[in-house]
Amino acid sequence: MQVDDIRVFIPSKNYEVSKSFYQALGFKLDYVSEDLSLFENGDCFFFLQRFYNQELANNLVLQLSVIDINEAYDRVIGLEGFDIKFNPIQEERWGKVLMLWGPSGELWQITQFNTA
Template identity: 50%
Template sequence: MKSKDIRPFIPVKELAVSKAFYEALGFISDDANEDMSVISNGTCTFFLYQAAEINFDAGLMFQLSVPDIQAALNSIQKVKNIDIRYEPIKEERWGKIIYLWGPSGEMWHITELNR
């Protein structure tokens, strides 16, 4: 599978405080919704999300942007002899997504964004 970008989701205690911190460092924030912001600077981009309680034992989430979601799904489906957990392609207003969980519970949002 080809990839284009990785964007982690980072839990925060207070979204407004975290946004202000990253903006002070020169990042730009764009609210995705009331509980999540996209933080970027050049090619570096990640998400901040409001967490009711932060527990790093709960795992992490990442976004992997791909040019062809069907090719990504084909690659996932070809995996043999490994217990793999994923959900099929879902259509969203912004593109398509596959949810994939790694062996330690980390969650990947494999996405093909609209052009």
């Protein structure tokens, strides 16, 4: 079996709020159905679903690899009107990471890996 892609389905406590959040974060929304939206940025995709399970959402961790963590941080601190939380950028031996909890409790580890 040769895999060429993998896409996660992210739950949403409030589907409309989550759609707005991901658009504000910089993802393009593509309509799929009344209960499912496809988001993309570059060659990266994920689905947002009109489904919520608190245990699943609170244990969902996604890693988003970025080229410039400071640009990502500026985007995150500019998000207004969403029930989110985030931590400052942390230095790790392998790179930098910004922890962002989305409006449904999902955790995004926004990461800039060290080069070389």
